Amino acid sequence: MQLMAEAIARDVDEVIIQGDRTSSDPFLAKLDGVLKQASSNIVDAQNQTANKGVFRDMLKTLPHPFVKNKKLLRFFTSVNAEIDYKDSLSERATAGGDKYIEDDVPATYSGVPVLDVPMFPENLGPAANTTAILLTDPKNINVGIWRNIRVEVDKIVTDGVLVIVATLRFDVRYAEETAVVRAVNVKVSA
Numbered sequence: 001m002q003l004m005a006e007a008i009a010r011d012v013d014e015v016i017i018q019g020d021r022t023s024s025d026p027f028l029a030k031l032d033g034v035l036k037q038a039s040s041n042i043v044d045a046q047n048q049t050a051n052k053g054v055f056r057d058m059l060k061t062l063p064h065p066f067v068k069n070k071k072l073l074r075f076f077t078s079v080n081a082e083i084d085y086k087d088s089l090s091e092r093a094t095a096g097g098d099k100y101i102e103d104d105v106p107a108t109y110s111g112v113p114v115l116d117v118p119m120f121p122e123n124l125g126p127a128a129n130t131t132a133i134l135l136t137d138p139k140n141i142n143v144g145i146w147r148n149i150r151v152e153v154d155k156i157v158t159d160g161v162l163v164i165v166a167t168l169r170f171d172v173r174y175a176e177e178t179a180v181v182r183a184v185n186v187k188v189s190a
Contacts, residue, residue, distance in 0.1 A: 004151075004164055004166065006037070007183045008166050008168070010119070010170075011027075011136075012054070012170060013117075013118075013119040014017070014027075014028070014119045014173045015027070015028060015030060015031060015033060015085040016033050016119075016120065016143060016170075017033050017034055017035060017117065017119045017120060017121075017174070018033050018121055019031045019032055019033030020032060020035075020036045021036075021060075022101065031171055031172065031186070033172060034085065034134065034141055034174070034180075035115075035132055035134070035146055035182065036136055036171060037172075037173070037174055037177060038139070038174070038177065038178070038180040038181070038182035039182075040063060040134075040176065040177055040180070040185075040187040041061045041063070041179045041180060041182065042056045042061075042181075042182055042184060043058050043061050043181060043182070043184070044092075044183075044184055045133075045139075045183050045184065045185045045186040045187070046103070046185060047185050047187045048119040048187055049081070049084040049085070049088070049185055049188070049189055050077060050081040050082070050084050050133060050188050051084075051085065051088050052088075052109060054092060054133065054183055054186065055075060055085075055109035055112075055114070055133075055135075056109070056110075057109070057183075058075070058133065058135045058181045058183055059103065059109075059110060059112070059135070059181075061181045062084055062135060062179070062181045063178060063179070065116075066137070066176075066178075066179040070110065070111050070112055070180060071111065071112075072137045073112045073135060073136065073137055074112065074113050074115055074136070074137070074138055075112055075115065075133055075134070075135050076117050076120070076133065076134040077101070077110065077114065077116060077117065077120055077131060077132070077134070077186070078116065078117065078120035078121065078122045078131040078135040079116040079117075079118055079120070079122075080081050080122055080126065080131070080134075080187055080189070081116070081120075081131050081133065081148075081188055082107060082114055082115070082116035082187070082190045083116075083150075084187075084188065084189050085114055086107050089107060095169050110136070112157060116158040120132070123186045124184075125184075125185055129187060129188050129190065130184075130185050130186055130187055130188060131186050131188050132182055132183060132184055132186060133182070133183040133186055134180060134181070134182055134183075135180065135181040135183075136174070136179055136180040136181070137179065139175070140171065140174055140175050140176060140179050140180065140188060141174060141175075142172065142173050142174070142175055143171070144170060144172075145168060145172065146168065146169040147169040148168075149166065149167070149168040150166070150167040150168070151164065151165070151166045152165045152166075152167070153165075153168075160172070160185075
């Protein structure tokens, strides 16, 4: 049961983040996810890795009413983009830089945490080595799940296989889409 719950959570996360009704992948074409929906405030990172300049531009792009309480905001990005940012911080020849090499410490920019999200894609753009970064309050992302979740089990005795299919309906929307900034063309180093 634990493995099934983890697989369902992983699949739901993938659609919530990468969903795109125009996708050729029928699984992702079910709904528009948070990356696709964030369209009002865009920052072009111009193929730079995640760095303080990109995060600064994102904070400056966020409309002022939503920056009032920066402690509620979060930067969400891919695992490798967060590693690239921590690596840039570790290049400082100080004790502050050393902590990013020696320990697994959370990264921040201007007091806003930078969080890695495993399902964030790293194959965006023509070079297929770019990702995105979202800046918003996590409470701005609303996920609704219809409570009738169906689990069906079937056995293929001759193959010794147990097939379990879980079916659920859900959707994701921003409470306030203008309270989101999306950075595009963020390079992920190989």
